[in-house]
Amino acid sequence: MSWWKLLSVLLLTYVIIAGFTVPLKPGIAFVSPQTTASNATLQLSIEGYNTHFESGKQSLEAWLKLDSIHGVQASELIVNNENQIEATFPIGGIENEFTDATLYVNNDIDKTAFLPSAIRITKNGDVSNFTRQLIPYDRLSSKPGFLFPYREILNETIRNTFFHVALWMSMFALLIVGIYNGIQYLRTNDITYDSKASSFNMIAIVYGLLGLATGSVWAKYTWGTWWTTDIKLNMSAIAMLIYVAYAILRASIDDIDKRAKLSSLYAIFAFAALIPLVLVLPRMGNVISLHPGNGGNPAIGGEDMDNTLRMVFYPAVIGLFLFGMWIATIRTRIEILYYKKSQLE
Amino acid sequence: MNPTKQILHLLQYQFKLESKSPHVLAANVLYVVTIIFIIYRIFNQISPPAWVAVFWIVFMFTTINVTIHSYSKEQGKSVLFFYSIMHPMSLYVSRTLFNFLVICMSSFVVYLFMTLFLENPVIEQVMFLKTVLLSSLAVSIIFSFTSAIAVHTHMKHTMMTLLSLPLIIPVILVAVKLSLVAVGTIIDDGSTTDFNILIGINLIMLGIGSFLFPYLWRS
Numbered sequence: 416m417s418w419w420k421l422l423s424v425l426l427l428t429y430v431i432i433a434g435f436t437v438p439l440k441p442g443i444a445f446v447s448p449q450t451t452a453s454n455a456t457l458q459l460s461i462e463g464y465n466t467h468f469e470s471g472k473q474s475l476e477a478w479l480k481l482d483s484i485h486g487v488q489a490s491e492l493i494v495n496n497e498n499q500i501e502a503t504f505p506i507g508g509i510e511n512e513f514t515d516a517t518l519y520v521n522n523d524i525d526k527t528a529f530l531p532s533a534i535r536i537t538k539n540g541d542v543s544n545f546t547r548q549l550i551p552y553d554r555l556s557s558k559p560g561f562l563f564p565y566r567e568i569l570n571e572t573i574r575n576t577f578f579h580v581a582l583w584m585s586m587f588a589l590l591i592v593g594i595y596n597g598i599q600y601l602r603t604n605d606i607t608y609d610s611k612a613s614s615f616n617m618i619a620i621v622y623g624l625l626g627l628a629t630g631s632v633w634a635k636y637t638w639g640t641w642w643t644t645d646i647k648l649n650m651s652a653i654a655m656l657i658y659v660a661y662a663i664l665r666a667s668i669d670d671i672d673k674r675a676k677l678s679s680l681y682a683i684f685a686f687a688a689l690i691p692l693v694l695v696l697p698r699m700g701n702v703i704s705l706h707p708g709n710g711g712n713p714a715i716g717g718e719d720m721d722n723t724l725r726m727v728f729y730p731a732v733i734g735l736f737l738f739g740m741w742i743a744t745i746r747t748r749i750e751i752l753y754y755k756k757s758q759l760e
Numbered sequence: 761m762n763p764t765k766q767i768l769h770l771l772q773y774q775f776k777l778e779s780k781s782p783h784v785l786a787a788n789v790l791y792v793v794t795i796i797f798i799i800y801r802i803f804n805q806i807s808p809p810a811w812v813a814v815f816w817i818v819f820m821f822t823t824i825n826v827t828i829h830s831y832s833k834e835q836g837k838s839v840l841f842f843y844s845i846m847h848p849m850s851l852y853v854s855r856t857l858f859n860f861l862v863i864c865m866s867s868f869v870v871y872l873f874m875t876l877f878l879e880n881p882v883i884e885q886v887m888f889l890k891t892v893l894l895s896s897l898a899v900s901i902i903f904s905f906t907s908a909i910a911v912h913t914h915m916k917h918t919m920m921t922l923l924s925l926p927l928i929i930p931v932i933l934v935a936v937k938l939s940l941v942a943v944g945t946i947i948d949d950g951s952t953t954d955f956n957i958l959i960g961i962n963l964i965m966l967g968i969g970s971f972l973f974p975y976l977w978r979s
Contacts, residue, residue, distance in 0.1 A: 601972075601975050653926060653929050653930075656925075656926035656929075657926040657927065660922050660923050660926055663919075663922055664909070664913070664919065664922075664923060667913045667914055667915060667919060668912065668913055668914075673912055676975065676976070677909050677912055677913075677976070680909065680972050680975060680976055681906070681909055681923060683968070683972060684905055684906075684927075684965075684968060684969065684972060685926075685927060687964060687965065687968040688902070688927045688930070688965065690964060691930045691957065691960060691961040691964060692929075692930045
């Protein structure tokens, strides 16, 4: 048994266990109300997620950030239970027409849970009434340990990164291997290359369909719909249509050499046709994409992908790719056996 | 024979072949007229975006019909003869040119009958003409390749439709956008870029098609 097959199984087992069991960091799910005016006392009801407000009552503090370094501290905190507190903020004057204040809730057990742009404060009355203090950034810190970050909107669905995104990435890797083998077939006319090409393309199609399915389920819970007119969705749908046509083309030809030649040619031609699609679709009207990675939505780039996520995400990509390669080699061997059988008859 | 001469010769041959069976052309015209007449009877009058949609859908299916006809005829001994003396490149280019001319004619027929029955909402005629010409070229480049694949399979017509439709989606999308600008439904925001994209698609597909066609040929 090859080492990489074992590795793929180990990696995928690790991804499934870690991906589903590692808890999220404490976060703030919801605040109410979401708008207020300045120069008023704000009664804010805060809903936490994975938090320990009750247990960490002694060190509990809440801050609303008004500018880059200043904020206002909650004068009174009523803890209802582990995940719910009522905070009172005496908000003074603000200079701008409105300020989108970030909310920090800090205690010793959870460390800092925060919600960006939690509440919109609109200007009302006197500006000079400054009640703000310096935010004690040295006390604020993220909870240490092996935990996934908490992000509003995404919540627990952040775990889909390890499955949905990893499936697409390994799908593209497998497709490139498939195209490479198709080109090799046209150069050498060696039928084993065609078996490889078709096997890699087929497993890539399966991965693509799984990627669509995982994305669709995720969209249902995050956007509230199974399918939208999003660019990335439509592009992947067209790519899938092309590769399903490829699969049907292979199924409709009996002669092995003919099938190998025609399907490799179509695969290469279709792959080239996908290139203009990348140019065309962003210009089709709805440029604003809801998909993570577009328009400020969280994705795998930049600070949205923290090191804990990476420690599961990269193994997921490698594991899925190796697993796909394993299935593709098995399918290749079956294809070659069929070919030999047909030659004997 | 030099390539240009080969291409012209093949084109002449294809037109001769086509002129022997004028009923094919008549059948296609009938097909177009029937579809448009049905749409006319259902809606009587349609909005410009719907006009554009109908135009491109009828365009798509008419072109598939026309192309597959011109191909399936060429199966036989005369083909083998051509293959042995002509360069595959000139075969592909002549095919594409022939398809291009036929597709242009059929889109003109579609345009004519849609104007007759459903009025004509096109404001910028030159822009619409350019769009139709460029997308006809792109579609004929793609169809010439896919139909050469499809004729080797059992179910030619179905395979032809199946293989071509996903590939021409990008072309049709750009064409629809440009036509919507031409009928005044959406504001022109960089149609030059869109035309460049269409030209780019033409060049990419022609390049990869003429590179791969010789391989298709040796079977």
